[in-house]
Amino acid sequence: MQDTTELGRLEGxxxxxxxxxxxxxxxIAEQLAADGAxxxxxxxxGALVGGGRDLGPAEAVxxxxxxxxxxxxxxxxxxxxxxxxxxxxxxAVDTFGRLDIVVNNAGVIRTGMSFNTSESDWDLVxxxxxKGTFAxxxxxxxxxxxxxKQTGSPVDAAIVNTSSPNGLNGGSPGHVNYAAAKSAIATxxxxxxxxxxxxxxxxxxxxPVAFTRMTEELWGSGAFVDDNREAFSPQAMAAVVGWxxxxxxxxxxxQVIGINGRSCVLWESWHTVSSAQTTDxxxxxxxxxxxxxxxxxxxxxxxxx
Ligand SMILES: NC(=O)c1ccc[n+]([C@@H]2O[C@H](COP(=O)([O-])OP(=O)(O)OC[C@H]3O[C@@H](n4cnc5c(N)ncnc54)[C@H](O)[C@@H]3O)[C@@H](O)[C@H]2O)c1
Numbered sequence: 305m306q307d308t309t310e311l312g313r314l315e316g317x318x319x320x321x322x323x324x325x326x327x328x329x330x331x332i333a334e335q336l337a338a339d340g341a342x343x344x345x346x347x348x349x350g351a352l353v354g355g356g357r358d359l360g361p362a363e364a365v366x367x368x369x370x371x372x373x374x375x376x377x378x379x380x381x382x383x384x385x386x387x388x389x390x391x392x393x394x395x396a397v398d399t400f401g402r403l404d405i406v407v408n409n410a411g412v413i414r415t416g417m418s419f420n421t422s423e424s425d426w427d428l429v430x431x432x433x434x435k436g437t438f439a440x441x442x443x444x445x446x447x448x449x450x451x452x453k454q455t456g457s458p459v460d461a462a463i464v465n466t467s468s469p470n471g472l473n474g475g476s477p478g479h480v481n482y483a484a485a486k487s488a489i490a491t492x493x494x495x496x497x498x499x500x501x502x503x504x505x506x507x508x509x510x511x512p513v514a515f516t517r518m519t520e521e522l523w524g525s526g527a528f529v530d531d532n533r534e535a536f537s538p539q540a541m542a543a544v545v546g547w548x549x550x551x552x553x554x555x556x557x558x559q560v561i562g563i564n565g566r567s568c569v570l571w572e573s574w575h576t577v578s579s580a581q582t583t584d585x586x587x588x589x590x591x592x593x594x595x596x597x598x599x600x601x602x603x604x605x606x607x608x609x
Contacts, residue, residue, distance in 0.1 A: 314550060315340035318400040320392055322346045322383050322440060323410030325361025327516035328466070331538035332407050333365055335546040337374035342400045345369070346379040346392050346410065352517055354412040354428045357382075375400070383410045383436030393443040405549045406444045407464045408437040408489075413518055418480040426481045433485035434492075437465050441496055441507070449503050458504025462549045465493050465509035467560055472511055472571050474608065486511075490560050494573055497558030508548050511562040511571060512541040527565055535565040544568065578603065 319336045323329040325347025333343050345366045349358030362378035369376035377399050381388030396403040412432045414425040441463050448459045470479050471486020490509055497507040513519075515528060515536050522528045527536060534540065544563050547553055560571040580595035582588075587595075 313340050314405070317341045317404040318344075318396050318402050319405035319407065319549065320344040320346060320379075320396050320403060320440070320444070321407040321409060322392070322436065323348075324407075325349055325365055327518065328512055328514050328538040328541045329407070329409040330361075330365050331542035332409060332545045333376065334369065335539070335542035336405065336407075336549060337369045337372070337376060339546055339550065341405060341549075342375040343369060343377075344379050344392060344396045344399070345376050346381055346383070348380060348382050348410070350412070352412065353414050354432065383408070383440055384431035386439055389436070389439035390443045392440060393447055397447065403444060403447060404459075404461050405464070406440055406462075407466075407545055407549070408440055409466045410436055411466065411518070413479075413482060415478050415482075416480075417478055421481060429481035430485050433482070434488050437489050438492060441465075445496065445500050445503075445505065448500065448505050452503040458502070460551070460554075461503075461505045462553070463493075463496065463500075463505065463507040464545050464548050465489050465507070467493070467509045467511045467571075469511050469513065469562060469564070472560070472562070490571070491573065493560060494558045501557060506553070506557045508553070508556055508558065509560045510541065510544055510548070511560060512544075513564050514538050514541050532565055540565075 314336060319341040321329050321333040321343060324333040324345040333345050337343050345362045347362040349361045350356045359378060359380040362380055366376040366378040379392050379395055381392050383389055393403060410432060412428060414429050416425055448461050451459050467490040468486040470483045472490060475483035493507050493509040500507055513536060515523065515533065516538060519528060541563055544561060562569040562571055578599050580598035582591045582595055584591050
């Protein structure tokens with residue numbers, strides 16, 4: 305259900321959504337536009353596994369939003385390209401006069417076990433997800449910091465990143481590059497929340513699960529059955545982003561929210577769960593062996609579930 309309260313409204317705000325030509329990104333752009341934001345629709349328009357370039361998907365979303373009475377412009381940049389990332393932020397400011405919300409959503413997938421992942425499969429997935437999320441946020445952060453310094457008061461801005469359950473629980477075998485990137489995005493979310501908080505910028509992340517082309521091969525199995533179409537729709541994921549980007553979430557910072565159908569969960573970063581000390585001057589192999597008994601006491605020593 306749409307949040308029509310004043311706090312949920314984004315009137316006067318400008319958003320940049322990456323990978324907004326399809327899937328979850330498209331739904332996020334539509335949600336933010338419906339809530340009153342002007343939106344830069346970034347999408348390289350490539351294949352699921354990367355490669356190719358087509359402004360068509362970004363243009364189609366922008367023109368649909370405009371047809372519905374909203375304001376939107378397309379951007380065909382590659383998030384993993386430093387200058388393109390700079391250009392997206394600049395386009396928002398040049399076109400709409402400001403930037404308030406960045407949603408880092410663009411993504412590709414290249415499956416493969418660690419032992420047969422190619423260098424290009426590793427590089428592309430890390431580049432689009434990790435470098436791409438960083439690059440766009442980096443230029444947005446620079447812009448917000450400048451604005452805060454010029455006006456002498458914090459800006460009221462928000463970044464929403466896209467992690468994945470795969471990156472938070474180690475994932476299933478076959479997605480090592482993707483899991484590494486998505487895990488790093490979750491950690492980077494906390495780092496950037498700390499760095500940008502003084503300037504009035506919140507930085508949070510979602511870990512979605514949705515029916516899109518990225519999950520097409522899973523449709524019909526597990527939770528991806530017709531009865532769950534709405535609960536796992538891109539629009540359902542977008543609603544949470546709409547909330548996180550709005551003043552309703554004004555005190556939420558450095559958080560990672562998982563959305564799994566009608567359930568949502570709060571993820572927490574790596575944290576210590578037990579400790580042990582040595583009575584010797586420093587650790588020795590034997591000394592650590594004794595301490596390990598305390599460290600693992602009552603705990604499973606195998607792969608975390
Ligand atoms: N679908 C899921 O269940 C699921 C689960 C966890 C995380 N995610 C994440 O959600 C995000 C959106 O995924 P989706 O399922 O909507 O996939 P999707 O393939 O439908 O959409 C991703 C979009 O990103 C664009 N893109 C790819 N590389 C780009 C680049 N370098 N620069 C700009 N745009 C680029 C693509 O053209 C595409 O339109 C991704 O980050 C994905 O990893 C999805």
